[in-house]
Amino acid sequence: MSTEQIVGRFAPSPTGPLHFGSLVAAVGSYCLARRNGGTWLLRMEDLDPPRVVPGAADGILFALENLGLHWDGEIVWQSQRTEAYIEAVERLRQKGLVFDCVCTRKEILLSAPHPGEEGPIYPGTCRSGPGAGQRPRALRIEVPQEQVSFCDGVFGPFQQVLSDSVGDFVLRRADGLFAYQLAVVVDDAAVGINQVVRGSDLLTSTPRQIFLCASLDYTIPEYIHLPMVLERDGKKVSKRHGSALLDYKSDAGKLIALALSFLGQIVPNSLLGAPPLELLPWAIENFDSQRIPVALEGIVASHLPL
Numbered sequence: 061m062s063t064e065q066i067v068g069r070f071a072p073s074p075t076g077p078l079h080f081g082s083l084v085a086a087v088g089s090y091c092l093a094r095r096n097g098g099t100w101l102l103r104m105e106d107l108d109p110p111r112v113v114p115g116a117a118d119g120i121l122f123a124l125e126n127l128g129l130h131w132d133g134e135i136v137w138q139s140q141r142t143e144a145y146i147e148a149v150e151r152l153r154q155k156g157l158v159f160d161c162v163c164t165r166k167e168i169l170l171s172a173p174h175p176g177e178e179g180p181i182y183p184g185t186c187r188s189g190p191g192a193g194q195r196p197r198a199l200r201i202e203v204p205q206e207q208v209s210f211c212d213g214v215f216g217p218f219q220q221v222l223s224d225s226v227g228d229f230v231l232r233r234a235d236g237l238f239a240y241q242l243a244v245v246v247d248d249a250a251v252g253i254n255q256v257v258r259g260s261d262l263l264t265s266t267p268r269q270i271f272l273c274a275s276l277d278y279t280i281p282e283y284i285h286l287p288m289v290l291e292r293d294g295k296k297v298s299k300r301h302g303s304a305l306l307d308y309k310s311d312a313g314k315l316i317a318l319a320l321s322f323l324g325q326i327v328p329n330s331l332l333g334a335p336p337l338e339l340l341p342w343a344i345e346n347f348d349s350q351r352i353p354v355a356l357e358g359i360v361a362s363h364l365p366l
């Protein structure tokens with residue numbers, strides 16, 4: 061095992077209250093970072109103003125404080141990181157990897173040979189430059205026809221050929237906003253994150269992020285994806301449903317114990333009613349990533365107060 065100090069993070073999007081799925085990511089990333097005396101940083105992913113819900117960031121901070129999940133250093137707000145994203149895009153442009161794209165979503169849909177994992181695969185129309193007089197919309201990165209592989213800390217080996225699965229993907233959207241894929245890589249690298257722990261809904265985004273890391277000459281972090289929390293109907297738990305009942309003030313210890321159990325950890329009976337101050341030191345000391353269930357489809361949290 062490497063002796064490098066772990067620098068982990070939690071990166072919630074303030075699009076609603078902290079639901080149980082995000083709580084699992086917070087507890088998992090916290091324990092895995094703190095386990096070996098590492099650092100745990102917090103980043104608010106308020107990158108997309110139309111999706112940001114007023115008051116949601118404060119609600120998340122209130123929840124984390126009540127849960128005793130204290131972060132190190134200053135909170136990074138993506139809305140204040142535009143300069144860094146511009147600079148990263150400039151570096152990629154100098155490497156000849158980015159191009160302006162004039163295609164509308166409809167045009168891409170019509171010309172796409174087959175849909176990718178997240179919508180149609182971009183067919184490369186504007187790779188050699190948009191036609192004269194056409195107004196550029198999005199900025200894309202050209203992906204190679206090579207396989208990107210990594211070994212996830214829970215799900216094991218994972219591969220993707222970006223050109224087959226997603227195609228040339230967007231770095232800056234037609235509305236001028238930077239894409240999540242770029243922002244996450246630039247922000248993680250800026251503070252030296254070397255361990256990314258998050259929900260497995262982002263497993264298929266990871267090859268794009270590894271490709272961006274490599275293209276920007278960043279060190280590629282370790283990735284640990286946690287099983288997704290599903291509602292009783294099998295749908296991913298969302299900020300709109302099921303979160304209203306979580307009472308971070310009175311139930312903090314109980315919620316942490318539930319998150320730990322969801323992650324396969326065996327919380328001793330004596331700690332089941334304990335407050336975070338007693339439970340978290342045990343969790344940091346005893347968290348065992350081998351116990352995290354390998355459930356790619358997610359796990360229905362039927363015993364949870366959702």
Ligand code: GLU
Pocket residue numbers: 071072073105244257258259262
């Ligand atoms: N902001 C993302 C979310 O709330 C997580 C991004 C990440 O951890 O890379 O789902």
